[in-house]
Structure formats: C-alpha cells, structure tokens
Amino acid sequence: MPLFIDRWPFHCWTDSTRTPPLSHWTIVLPVVLTEPMLLNPPSATTATDWVLDTGIRGEAFAWRHHLIQAGLDPDQGRLPLPLIVRTVAGRLTVPVRDADLWLVSNVPALRATPYRMVLHRGLPFHDVPTRPDPEFQRPLIGVRALRAAGLKVEIDFANDTISVWTPDVYVS
Amino acid sequence: MTVEQQADLGQQALRAFERDLPRLWAERPGQWVAYQGEHLLDFAAHKHELYHQCFAQGLTREEFVVFCIEPLETEIWLGPDIRD
Numbered sequence: 274m275p276l277f278i279d280r281w282p283f284h285c286w287t288d289s290t291r292t293p294p295l296s297h298w299t300i301v302l303p304v305v306l307t308e309p310m311l312l313n314p315p316s317a318t319t320a321t322d323w324v325l326d327t328g329i330r331g332e333a334f335a336w337r338h339h340l341i342q343a344g345l346d347p348d349q350g351r352l353p354l355p356l357i358v359r360t361v362a363g364r365l366t367v368p369v370r371d372a373d374l375w376l377v378s379n380v381p382a383l384r385a386t387p388y389r390m391v392l393h394r395g396l397p398f399h400d401v402p403t404r405p406d407p408e409f410q411r412p413l414i415g416v417r418a419l420r421a422a423g424l425k426v427e428i429d430f431a432n433d434t435i436s437v438w439t440p441d442v443y444v445s
Numbered sequence: 446m447t448v449e450q451q452a453d454l455g456q457q458a459l460r461a462f463e464r465d466l467p468r469l470w471a472e473r474p475g476q477w478v479a480y481q482g483e484h485l486l487d488f489a490a491h492k493h494e495l496y497h498q499c500f501a502q503g504l505t506r507e508e509f510v511v512f513c514i515e516p517l518e519t520e521i522w523l524g525p526d527i528r529d
C-alpha cells in the first residue's frame with residue numbers, strides 16, 4: 274500500500290481563556306468536499322481539516338457552512354431520505370446531500386492527485402445558518418468512510434501525527 | 446421542475462429502491478443504481494460513472510436519484526451511547 278499521508282500533525286489549539294491555558298488535540302485529515310460526479314480529482318488547494326471520529330456511526334457529518342465553504346449548494350442534490358442523528362443531548366433529523374470526499378496527500382509526488390472517498394449514503398449535515406465553531410464544530414469523518422475507502426491508518430500518539438496508506442487498487 | 450415535483454420524484458425513487466433492495470442486494474451488492482421516480486434507470490460499479498450514464502441519457506441531476514446497493518441507514522450516533 275503506498276504511503277499517502279506522511280505523519281500529518283494533530284490539530285492543537287489552546288484555550289487561553291482558562292488559567293492556566295488548556296490545550297486540546299484533534300486528529301484531522303486534509304479533505305476536499307466535492308460534487309459526487311467528478312471524473313478527475315479536484316484541486317488540493319481547497320482542502321480543509323476534517324476530524325477523524327471513530328465514535329461516529331455514519332460515514333461523515335458536517336455543518337451547512339462546510340458545504341457552502343466547499344462551493345456546494347446545500348439545498349441542491351439532497352437525497353430523499355433524511356437521517357436521524359442521535360447524541361447524548363438528544364436527537365435531530367438532518368438532511369443528507371450527495372457528495373464525495375477526497376483525501377489530500379502531503380507527499381509531494383501525490384499532492385496533485387487526491388484520493389476519492391466515496392460517501393455511500395451521502396453527507397448528512399446540520400442545516401443551520403450559523404457559522405460553526407472552528408474548534409468544536411469541525412466536519413467529521415467516520416469509520417464507515419475509512420473502511421469503504423480501504424485505508425490503512427497509523428495514529429502515533431507519541432509524536433501527535435497520523436499517517437495514511439491507500440490501497441494498491443482503488444476500491445470505492 | 447418545481448421543488449415539490451423534485452421532492453415527489455425523490456420519494457418515489459426511495460420507495461422503489463426500498464422495494465427492490467432485497468433483490469438488488471442479493472444480485473448486485475455494493476453496486477450503484479439510479480432511479481427516475483419509480484423507474485429503474487441503470488447500474489454502475491462507481492457512483493460518479495452512474496451520474497454520467499444518466500446525464501448521457503439526457504437527464505438533469507434533479508430528475509434522478511443514485512443509491513448504493515447496501516442496507517439503508519436511517520439514523521447514526523454522534524459520540525458515545527451512554528444510555529442505561
């Protein structure tokens with residue numbers, strides 16, 4: 274399996290409103306969100322950090338803002354079956370928009386050819402007009418999407434990095 | 446096509462897919478299928494290919510729905526389930 278993301282650093286931010294300041298770490302992956310029918314990889318320049326969330330039971334989750342940020346109209350391309358999202362705080366019915374994710378490499382030779390991660394059930398999103406909190410409300414990638422893409426992932430908590438290998442043969 | 450017509454076509458497509466899913470899952474698991482209302486349009490191994498097959502038939506994106514042939518998921522959990 275070729276190495277596709279080489280020791281990508283965890284995202285770290287420090288809450289300076291606390292005394293002493295409190296740091297938080299999140300495992301993120303550089304991803305481009307696109308329409309589902311692209312024949313060629315998108316430009317890697319629009320990649321944003323998506324949180325790797327092994328607790329999410331679906332493929333992915335985002336906020337309306339993240340679709341707009343990626344140039345997708347949240348009101349178009351919706352799938353006919355909304356999704357119920359359950360959290361410890363309650364339940365919410367959200368729309369699902371068809372879309373694909375593309376993983377962006379930090380290996381120079383692979384930088385221009387993002388790897389497609391097909392969302393089999395589309396992208397459920399929190400359909401609110403407010404801008405999500407940049408630290409607490411990042412878009413999420415779940416285990417189901419990583420499995421479907423056939424990725425190998427190594428999380429290094431000693432050095433706060435994540436590495437990703439893609440399959441020899443495209444699987445999604 | 447109005448928003449209402451588009452939503453109606455989508456619901457027809459969903460009902461047709463739910464009806465056909467047991468058979469499709471037995472015959473073509475993991476493939477992709479497109480519906481225009483109740484009418485099954487086409488299959489493909491990859492989602493993006495199926496979109497273009499439908500476009501080649503003269504359809505616009507609003508006129509068809511693409512599903513992956515796998516069990517439907519109607520709810521997900523975000524975070525841990527801490528119910529008793």
